[in-house]
Amino acid sequence: MSKYIPEFTHQTVLDKFNAADTTYTTVPAKRDITIKDLLTHTSGLDYPLIGSNEIRAIYAKSSIPSGLGVPDGELLDKMKALGKLPLVHQPGEQWTYGLNTDLLGCIIEVISGMSLQDFLRKNLLGPLGMNDTWFNLPKDKFDRLATVYTEDSLQHVILWGNDNFGIDPDYPKYNKHYFSGGAGLSSTAYDYAIFLQMIMNGGAYNDKQILSRRVVGMMLHPQLDSSFNGKNNFGLGFEIVSDKGAADEPRNEGSFGWGGFFGTTYWGDPKEHLICLLMTQQTPDSHGEIEVKFEQLVYASLK
Numbered sequence: 001m002s003k004y005i006p007e008f009t010h011q012t013v014l015d016k017f018n019a020a021d022t023t024y025t026t027v028p029a030k031r032d033i034t035i036k037d038l039l040t041h042t043s044g045l046d047y048p049l050i051g052s053n054e055i056r057a058i059y060a061k062s063s064i065p066s067g068l069g070v071p072d073g074e075l076l077d078k079m080k081a082l083g084k085l086p087l088v089h090q091p092g093e094q095w096t097y098g099l100n101t102d103l104l105g106c107i108i109e110v111i112s113g114m115s116l117q118d119f120l121r122k123n124l125l126g127p128l129g130m131n132d133t134w135f136n137l138p139k140d141k142f143d144r145l146a147t148v149y150t151e152d153s154l155q156h157v158i159l160w161g162n163d164n165f166g167i168d169p170d171y172p173k174y175n176k177h178y179f180s181g182g183a184g185l186s187s188t189a190y191d192y193a194i195f196l197q198m199i200m201n202g203g204a205y206n207d208k209q210i211l212s213r214r215v216v217g218m219m220l221h222p223q224l225d226s227s228f229n230g231k232n233n234f235g236l237g238f239e240i241v242s243d244k245g246a247a248d249e250p251r252n253e254g255s256f257g258w259g260g261f262f263g264t265t266y267w268g269d270p271k272e273h274l275i276c277l278l279m280t281q282q283t284p285d286s287h288g289e290i291e292v293k294f295e296q297l298v299y300a301s302l303k
Contacts, residue, residue, distance in 0.1 A: 001033050001103075004110050005076075007083030008032065013044060014086040017054040022061060024054070026086045033091040035107070038100040039236040040223045044087030045098035049165060050261075055088050067102050067180025068261060069167040075116075075178050079106040095228035101237070105181020116179035127208050128194050133187040135179050137172040145172055145186065148262055149282040157282065183261065189277045196268050196275045199256070220256050220270075250299035265291050272302060 002009035011033065012026035029044070037043035046055035048066040062081050065071035071078070082103070088096055105116045112119050117135045125133050137145060148160040148169040160169045168174075172186040194205060199219070203211030222233035222240050232245040238256035246253040257267025263280035278294050 001035075001038075001083075001107075004107050005079060005083055007080040009083075011083065011091075012086045013090055014054060014058075014088055017058075019053070019057070022057045024058065024086065029087060030090050031092075033087075035104070036223075036236075037091050038104050040234055041095055041097050041100050041228075042092050042224070043098065043100055043103075044089045044091050044093075044096060045082070045100050045103065046088045046096055047098045051096075051098065052088060055086075058085055064099070065178075065180075067099075067178075067183035068165075069171045069184075070174050070176055071178040071180070073178065075102075075106050075109065075180070078178075079103055095224060095234060099182060101182030102180045105179060108181070109179075115177070116181060124195075124210060127210055128198060128205055130187070130191040130194055132191045133185055134172070135184055135186075136175055137186055142173055145170070146279075146281050151282070151284065151286060155286045189279055192266065192277060193275050196266060196277075200268050200270060200273075200275060220254065250295050265294075272299075274298065 009032070011029040013029050015025045015027045017024040033043040033045075038045075046052055046059070048056055048059045048064055049068075050066075051059070059082075062085060063073070064078055064082055064085070065073075079102070082099065088098070108119055109116055114122070124130070132141065132144075134141075149157050150160050150164055152158050160167075162168050171184070176184070178184075198205040198210055199216055202213040203209055203216040219236040219238065220240060221235055222242065223235055224233050227242065227244070228234045229239075231248070232242050233240045235256060237258075239258055241249070241251045241253055241255040243253050245251070246255075251257075251267060252269050252271040254271060255267050255269040257265070259265045261283055263282045263285055264278070266275075266277040268275050276295070276298055278291060280290070
């Protein structure tokens with residue numbers, strides 16, 4: 001990693017943390033983090049907003065953003081600052097959902113010399129015809145932006161306020177230049193289904209080979225020595241249903257999927273040739289059983 005961003009040289013790992021004044025001690029990292037660590041979320045990076053209490057406090061002091069909304073500053077500057085902060089565990093030793101994809105997006109910018117927005121438009125979104133997927137939503141699409149909701153203490157659905165999590169729900173309409181690899185794209189179910197179909201097709205869509213078949217095979221291959229959540233494995237960017245996972249959920253072994261902060265759930269099931277997406281536009285959502293019911297209905301309808 002230090003090859004691309006020198007600030008990731010000689011990283012440290014959090015040892016002791018004092019919640020009273022947010023001071024901490026560290027130990028040296030045993031090795032540098034790698035691209036594969038980032039793709040598998042085993043680097044030791046954590047998340048603002050949804051990460052551990054200790055790392056959330058440490059990131060907040062250095063103004064490390066989650067990538068959602070309209071973050072101040074430059075992506076590279078924030079990732080350089082991130083490189084100087086402690087990891088939550090030794091690289092490669094366990095799975096922690098963190099700012100790994102944000103850092104990957106920054107590395108793409110460093111290597112390509114392009115903004116992540118332009119790189120994705122040229123190499124992925126454009127060739128796939130994903131014309132409704134944007135960091136900065138074109139004005140002629142403003143009226144199609146879905147409303148975001150949350151819920152009150154009585155679990156009533158209410159509009160998302162501008163101060164909720166510090167995220168303005170209209171951020172897709174702002175002209176941003178901070179393009180997070182892990183957050184901030186706006187899309188539609190149809191557009192994202194195209195992306196998932198490309199993955200299901202081994203990297204091809206409409207006679208265009210976007211990714212090599214071998215790369216997609218690696219993405220969908222279990223990469224961890226053990227489960228990350230008690231039953232399933234993780235590939236390069238996706239949760240992968242294991243034999244154990246398939247024993248107690250409808251999805252077949254080898255199915256791949258993940259979700260999004262505002263209530264998006266998706267998965268692909270190669271054995272059933274299924275691509276499924278559910279977008280609820282609500283966080284938090286105490287009625288999360290809708291995802292389970294949706295999944296059950298999908299598989300119950302198969303003949």
